[in-house]
Amino acid sequence: xxxxxxxxxxxxxxxxxxxxxxxxxxxxxxxxxxxxxxxxxxxxxxxxxxxxxxxxxxxxxxxxxxxxxxxxxxxxxxxxxxxxxxxxxxxxxxxxxxxxxxxxxxxxxxxxxxxxxxxxxxxxxxxxxxxxxxxxxxxxxxxxxxxxxxxxxxxxxxxxxxxxxxxxxxxxxxxxxxxxxxxxxxxxxxxxxxxxxxxxxxxxxxxxxxxxxxxxxxxxxxxxxxxxxxxxxxxxxxxxxxxxxxxxxxxxxxxxxxxxxxxxxxxxxxxxxxxxxxxxxxxxxxxxxxxxxxxxxxxxxxxxxxxxxxxxxxxxxxxxxxxxxxxxxxxxxxxxxxxxxx
Amino acid sequence: xxxxxxxxxxxxxxxxxxxxxxxxxxxxxxxxxxxxxxxxxxxxxxxxxxxxxxxxxxxxxxxxxxxxxxxxxxxxxxxxxxxxxxxxxxxxxxxxxxxxxxxxxxxxxxxxxxxxxxxxxxxxxxxxxxxxxxxxxxxxxxxxxxxxxxxxxxxxxxxxxxxxxxxxxxxxxxxxxxxxxx
Numbered sequence: 122x123x124x125x126x127x128x129x130x131x132x133x134x135x136x137x138x139x140x141x142x143x144x145x146x147x148x149x150x151x152x153x154x155x156x157x158x159x160x161x162x163x164x165x166x167x168x169x170x171x172x173x174x175x176x177x178x179x180x181x182x183x184x185x186x187x188x189x190x191x192x193x194x195x196x197x198x199x200x201x202x203x204x205x206x207x208x209x210x211x212x213x214x215x216x217x218x219x220x221x222x223x224x225x226x227x228x229x230x231x232x233x234x235x236x237x238x239x240x241x242x243x244x245x246x247x248x249x250x251x252x253x254x255x256x257x258x259x260x261x262x263x264x265x266x267x268x269x270x271x272x273x274x275x276x277x278x279x280x281x282x283x284x285x286x287x288x289x290x291x292x293x294x295x296x297x298x299x300x301x302x303x304x305x306x307x308x309x310x311x312x313x314x315x316x317x318x319x320x321x322x323x324x325x326x327x328x329x330x331x332x333x334x335x336x337x338x339x340x341x342x343x344x345x346x347x348x349x350x351x352x353x354x355x356x357x358x359x360x361x362x363x364x365x366x367x368x369x370x371x372x373x374x375x376x377x378x379x380x381x382x383x384x385x386x387x388x389x390x391x392x393x394x395x396x397x398x399x400x401x402x403x404x405x406x407x408x409x410x411x412x413x414x415x416x417x418x419x420x421x422x423x424x425x426x427x428x429x430x431x432x433x434x435x436x437x438x439x440x441x442x443x444x445x446x447x448x449x450x451x452x453x454x455x456x457x458x459x460x461x462x463x
Numbered sequence: 464x465x466x467x468x469x470x471x472x473x474x475x476x477x478x479x480x481x482x483x484x485x486x487x488x489x490x491x492x493x494x495x496x497x498x499x500x501x502x503x504x505x506x507x508x509x510x511x512x513x514x515x516x517x518x519x520x521x522x523x524x525x526x527x528x529x530x531x532x533x534x535x536x537x538x539x540x541x542x543x544x545x546x547x548x549x550x551x552x553x554x555x556x557x558x559x560x561x562x563x564x565x566x567x568x569x570x571x572x573x574x575x576x577x578x579x580x581x582x583x584x585x586x587x588x589x590x591x592x593x594x595x596x597x598x599x600x601x602x603x604x605x606x607x608x609x610x611x612x613x614x615x616x617x618x619x620x621x622x623x624x625x626x627x628x629x630x631x632x633x634x635x636x637x638x639x640x641x642x643x644x645x
Contacts, residue, residue, distance in 0.1 A: 351609050351610035355570070
């Protein structure tokens with residue numbers, strides 16, 4: 122269960138949402154898309170087109186070679202200890218190939234859709250008849266959504282209830298902007314919501330459904346609107362993976378020269394530990410994302426050293442907080458021969 | 464250790480614990496089959512409760528029935544624990560052990576903090592005092608947590624516990640090799 126905290130304007134989180142669904146199409150999984158604000162048909166029309174292997178590797182290859190040729194001539198004089206350390210890899214996935222890559226400037230062709238089965242739940246179009254299941258004081262929109270998911274899982278045999286089914290497949294569920302007012306929940310609009318348990322109950326039941334079937338789910342939530350932080354803490358405990366997107370649009374970080382290459386930060390609040398005591402924890406926790414013309418990439422936050430005299434103390438402090446253990450690759454970015462601060 | 468165990472597992476499925484335990488050298492499936500382990504798989508019980516047919520409900524009440532009924536006490540859950548650990552059901556095993564993972568989930572499902580504390584109190588009275596067994600409970604907590612209900616439960620548990628194992632990340636920040644301190 123991947124829980125995504127939306128960025129303020131929802132731009133990047135909806136991109137991530139579409140990536141998840143697109144990957145499902147390319148892998149031949151079935152899709153279930155639920156939304157209260159955008160019709161699932163429209164969401165599906167805007168999925169990014171997958172990139173053929175060669176194209177992506179060329180693009181990535183070009184960038185990498187450009188960087189390498191510059192650095193080759195520089196040998197370090199003062200920071201010579203760093204010379205022998207491996208160059209910091211900005212993109213963690215260059216060596217292993219996992220999943221597919223997408224071109225965000227193009228939309229997926231309709232032919233690709235034809236091979237998969239997809240189901241949708243668009244709240245304004247769902248009937249308002251009371252659901253057959255016991256609602257347990259849950260928000261009725263959530264209850265109806267759960268009913269719909271459970272019905273699909275059962276009917277399509279994702280829970281193994283139909284042993285006759287020839288091939289097992291995976292159901293990818295995407296739920297957009299859960300918790301927002303459009304779902305009838307007031308946790309985003311009020312400091313003391315009427316029912317703080319609806320969302321957590323929903324997540325618990327959803328978790329049960331996911332565990333019982335061959336499915337994976339991504340949920341995006343406008344977390345920045347939820348005033349009651351206790352709810353977010355509980356939600357984190359109930360999810361397997363929690364990722365927050367913070368975009369720089371409209372914030373003071375937009376003009377911070379240290380973040381100029383990026384569009385926002387990725388905060389990983391929790392990683393899944395399924396079927397094991399611990400999971401593979403990555404080296405660094407500072408990740409940033411950027412949206413280039415064709416690609417959306419997530420990279421390690423890579424700060425160049427302070428080479429100018431005009432950087433203020435305040436921003437240095439700020440960065441020291443977030444970049445505590447940024448590793449030794451900083452030296453590799455040193456371009457130019459300015460004076461160093463001591 | 465040859466104890467009779469009742470495991471109230473609210474957060475993960477049985478297979479998850481089974482796989483982890485196997486890596487540690489313990490076979491949960493076998494323990495369940497020979498009656499040494501009574502396992503409540505919260506996720507599954509919840510689904511049965513919500514989507515189950517009416518006929519199934521006529522048997523014993525679900526241990527998690529507080530979710531669907533408006534009564535927010537955890538008597539049914541306690542009843543389940545008591546039945547699981549009280550002799551003669553426990554047979555020839557040594558002292559009973561109750562494991563709960565994790566208590567905070569009950570709050571997320573709508574139980575009041577008082578109900579949760581009552582539940583633990585009743586469990587202590589039965590399992591610890593009466594049956595001379597042990598209870599191990601997992602809770603989550605944060606220094607700057609704003610979840611007052613959860614903090615209330617955690618504080619109360621701390622006062623009543625004989626042993627508190629507090630696991631946290633390093634105060635100095637994230638490190639690749641050393642994950643945290645206990």
